[in-house]
């Protein structure tokens with residue numbers, strides 16, 4: 001899709017998206033883009049809610065996921081349960097083995113803890129490159145970003161242009177609170193990662209995620225050795241508010 005054509009579609013979508021529910025927004029995008037819409041799921045609770053909403057509204061989304069090789073066993077469990085419950089095949093993307101081999105041999109198996117550069121190098125090989133492949137030639141991707149998740153996400157909009165991956169980005173839960181998400185999960189019996197019950201609100205790779213206490217914020221369990229402003233893996237780079 002050319003940038004000019006995308007811009008026209010985005011403007012139309014933005015104006016039609018006003019006051020739409022998450023389901024209505026997904027339907028609208030699927031209609032505009034003739035089902036050429038991908039959801040990149042990490043099996044976080046927001047992604048699970050979106051998959052459930054899509055299924056209930058008969059919206060066809062192509063589901064993909066990134067297996068970094070460092071995920072929690074609980075994440076593989078919910079991946080399996082999700083495919084079975086929704087009768088879905090979620091396409092897995094993996095890091096390029098040669099790049100990964102070089103990275104680990106250069107900076108060590110947990111070298112991502114030694115500094116932001118090392119952490120970003122790891123995210124780049126395990127996440128960014130596979131996602132770039134997954135999104136190439138796609139028209140739009142759906143994400144579970146919410147405005148109140150982090151300082152880095154305060155300006156999330158329902159429809160955005162993703163300049164990094166050059167496609168439309170759809171955030172159906174942009175204005176949902178954490179309570180809204182869990183209310184939906186309970187109401188519709190959505191399968192979720194059991195780590196959420198053990199103090200993990202945001203779940204990524206095992207070596208970079210830990211449980212938080214009641215006084216900590218949502219993203220405090222991710223890359224806890226870094227400052228809040230740098231806590232993105234590069235998949236959702238966005239301008240600051």
Ligand code: SF4
Nearest residue numbers: 112122123126205208
């Ligand atoms: S989250 Fe941690 S282990 Fe996962 S890709 Fe990023 S740095 Fe590597």
